[in-house]
Amino acid sequence: MLISLTSKAQNFSALWEGHFSYYNIKDVVQGNDKIYAASENVVFSYDLITNELQTITTVDGLSGESITTIEYSETYESLLIGYENGLIEIISGSDNEVLRVVDIRDKETISPVFKRINHFNEHNGLVYISTDYGISVYDLDRLEFGDSYFIGAGGSQIVVKQTTIFNNSIYAACGSNNAVKKALLSNPNLIDYQQWQTLNNGNFLAVQSVEGNLYAVKSDNGIYQIINDTFIGLFTYPNQPLDVKEANGSLIITTQSSVFVYDSSFLLQATASGNQEYNTLFSSATISDEHIYIGTSDFGVLKTEITNPLDYIVIRPDGPLRNNAFKIEAGDNNLWVTYGEYDQFYNPYPLRTYGLSHLVDDEWNNIPYDSLLTARNLTYIAINPLNPTQTYISAFFNGLLEINDDIATNLYDQNNSGLESTQFPNTTYTDLRLGPLKFDRNGLLWSMTCFVVRPLKSYNPSSGQWQSYSFEEIIPNPFGDELGFSDLEIDTNGTKWTGSFFNGVIGYNESGSRVKRLYTQEQNMPSKSVKALAIDNRNQLWIGTEKGLRVLYNTSNFFDEPSVEASEIVILDDGIPKELLSNQFITDIKVDGSNNKWIGTLDSGIFYFSPDGQQTIYHFTKDNSPLPSNTISDISIDSQNGRVYIATNKGLVSFLSGGSKPEDELKDAYVYPNPVRPEYNILGANDLNNINNGVKIKGLTKNVNIKITDIEGNLVAEAQSKVNSRASQANYNFAIDGGTAIWNGKNLRNNIVASGVYLILISDLDSFETKVLKLLIIR
Structure with missing residues (x-):
């Protein structure tokens, strides 16, 4: 029931x-x-x-x-x-x-x-739903369920692959050697399994009626016509039929390699198969007018003519190559996506040859594997800040891939660079397990390589020079003391921070060749396995482990302090002190332009916290947001527009948070929309986190005071960086988030302002630079 x-x-x-x-x-x-x-x-x-x-x-x-x-x-x-x-x-x-x-x-x-x-079969407003337990009936007119039929022996649950209606009877193709079941549709007691008759034997994949004829497909790849409950063999397919349906009076059978279109009397009308250009697996097909539409595993839908099914047209919306992105990297309205992957123990096998995806100007450019110089298992991404058209991608088997203007130009490995291939003990087998990448402020590319004595390396794209740095002081045996590195961050002191499997957080500074780790319980680390790192705007290190969150507040004294400890964040939950994200498996941490923190988890979705972690601005899950999964693979923020890209194991989505990276000067600051017209309907909203509401001021520096006055000089609204935050519980009418400010159009008396011209006076509190903008509001 x-x-x-x-x-x-x-x-x-x-x-x-x-x-x-x-x-x-x-x-x-x-x-x-x-x-x-x-x-x-x-x-x-x-x-x-x-x-x-x-x-x-x-x-x-x-x-x-x-x-x-x-x-x-x-x-x-x-x-x-x-x-x-x-x-x-x-x-x-x-x-x-x-x-x-x-x-x-x-x-x-x-x-x-x-x-x-498994299948929907609509008949007279009722949908017969085939499932792995039997058949359920759903009324489309009343939008409610009727009976469910458990038609196995003794009323047991059995797999039903498909149903059809033929001569006032319902036929069900069943698995688990339950053959085809049949019952009179007019029988008021179909919930009684004894009312169902068993036809033939074995496993059946489909049963379909087509204009007065009835056909069934068995797991032996044979198709049969059912006449007076007798099964007459018609044909045996070279591959198992995956999809059987009726469309426009025709029977369509789809196997992994071909589509067969028959008329109602089983006369073959057309056969469509893959070719050299579209070498793929078919999944399903239908027809309409004079065309066949075929679902594939690699190209979307292929369209071809029934009368001449040789040439194909691809039908597919714009999108990335795959849904299970491994790493993403956003910047300047661009987004790179890789699909390389390795397991929790840094095992890259089987090696992935999935290609790359690049979102640029709102269009996806998908680069296939055969255009990537044989680079396999592509993982981390680094965009050259001095040359945004140049991107480097680590191949967790082959080395470092250089891409210029979306064209793979170089693959660096042990033969042509300072990278080192792994030499496993007692074997001649080698591979180059290059992991995290990060550019520093000087344009040097830093990387981590697994299973080598000198895992940390720098590369200068301008000079081609490589440098290597040893971790032997804390990892004497690269094959037994460490499996791999999860992340790479660089702080304002030039210290390189990486997460590891056995050694927690490792810090390295080439000034003095100092290396140190933070990994024990005595150092207040919940786990030695660190999955994510982020340096925030205060040079504090946020650490995500498989058992919770920690923060290293004083990174400057890391090497000099004899007893370094990480700190948990304690919050009040209904007046009770609790550790923030206690025992959560943290997969990624990113910091936005306002120093707020985005933290992804393995099974609890994504959190958005205030700079100190004390306030939860958002907690998105698949139940309250468009996240297709609570398993967060990676996060990346486009600092230019505040768009947060979130990769899950079931797809990629983005959220327009509204913040942006502060600028160095105010010269390019602007206000929009301007003028504010009545049809915009953007004034008066209390939630400043909705970027679609309110007046936005963009291009701000990191520490400003903004006053809004009417044309006579009367103060209307005021906000200051680090004081008036959009995420504040004070519910400000005017707030600043990094390089963007949002005003809901209300004055100091909490009333929406009248039509008129308003002046926006911006003052940089550090450099004393000022800028004045004018805004027209029409109500």
Whole structure:
């Protein structure tokens, strides 16, 4: 018995943006003059008339879970989405409203391993849902569940792959040697397993009716026509059929290498197969008009003609190569994404050859592996601050890849650089496990290499000079005393900080060749395994471990202080002192222009804290945001526009936080929108964290005072850096976040100001530089 539990999903499009991959397609259907395609956890539509592409992602309200099947209802003009975990979502209306149906997902009496949605079959307003436990019936008109059918022996739960309606009977293709089950649709007692008749034997993958004919596909790769409950063999496919559906009176069978289109009498109309240009695996297919639309694992949807299925057109929205990004790096409206990966013990095998993705000017340039000079397992990214068109990427097997203007130009390894390949004891096998990268303020590229005596190295792109630095004082045996390095940061004193697996935080300063570690319980470290590091604007080191968070407040005396200890952050939770992020597995830490901290976790989403960690500004999870997963892989902030990119194991999203990096001078400061027109409707909002509201002043230096007056000189609003923060609990009407200030249009009496010209007086409190801006408000 399923009790109808539905909810409307929230649309997050105001501040969030999705950056999902549409290369790997799970299912393709047609309806309403559109082709709908589901990739791993999002969908898109292709308008057959206008050729317009439209995406529907977690930003629009989708769950972000793994999609297994989709179906379009022409009667109700709705798209049904089925998921691996039993969730169902129904998309309808011109604004793609998402209705979430959680009954199957939340049903405690059904094991989570049996909740997979395999197929939707709509008939007379009822949807027969094939699952790994049986069949459930959903009423699309009333938006509620009816009966569920457990049709195995003794009423047990069995896998049902697909159902169809034929001659007033319902047929179910079943796994686990349960053959095909049949029952009269008019039977009021279908919940009784004894009302279901068993036809044939073995495992069946699909059953489909097509204009007066009934077909079934068995796990022996054979397709059969069912006549008077007798199975007549028609054909045996070289590969197992993955998708069987009816469209426009035709039967479409999809295997991993071919698509077969038959008429209702099983006469072959067309066969489409892969070719040298599109060497990929097929997953599903449908037809519309004179074309076949094929879901693939590598190219999105391929479109070809039924009468001549030789040439293909790619149909796919813009997006990165894959959803499981390993590392990301943002800057100057650019974003680089790698997919190299290694496990928690720094094992890179099997080696990944996934290519790279580069978002530039809001368009994705995906660079395939065969254009990357054979560099495998690409991981960390470093953009040259002195030459933003030059990017370096570490290959956790091959060395250092140099890319200029999106073209791979050099691969540095043990043969042509100062990098060292690992030489494992008692073997001749070598590889070059290059990990974290970081540019310093002088344009030197610093890197960490695993399993070598001198793991820390610097490279000068201008001169080509390499330098190596030894950690032998604390890591005598590079093969037994350390597995790998997780992060690399450089503070204002030039000290290089890296996280390690066995040795906690390691600090190195080439001035005096000093090296030291922070890793024991006596030093207040919760774990020796450090996963993330960040130097904040006060030169404090934030440390993320697999068992919690620590801060090293005094980095300057790290080498001189005999008993260095890290500090936990203690907060008051309902008046009770608690350690911030106690026992949390922290995967990344980033600092924004206001010195606020973004902290990603393994299973609890992402946190946004005030500079001292005492206030939680945001805690985003997959339940309250467009995050497709609570597993955060990496975070990167574009300091120019305040956009925070968040990589998860199920996709990439970005959040417009509104802050920005402070500038060195005020000369380029500006205010927008200007003028403020009535149709903008941006004044009066109390939440300054919503960057879509309020008047913004950008291009500020790091320590300013701003006064806003009317044309007669009367003070209207005032804010000062480090005092009036957007995240403050004081709920300011005017606040400064790094290089950006936001004013909600209210005066000192908390009333929205009248129409008129306003002066914005900006004073740098350190350099005494000033700037005056004018703002016109029309109400």
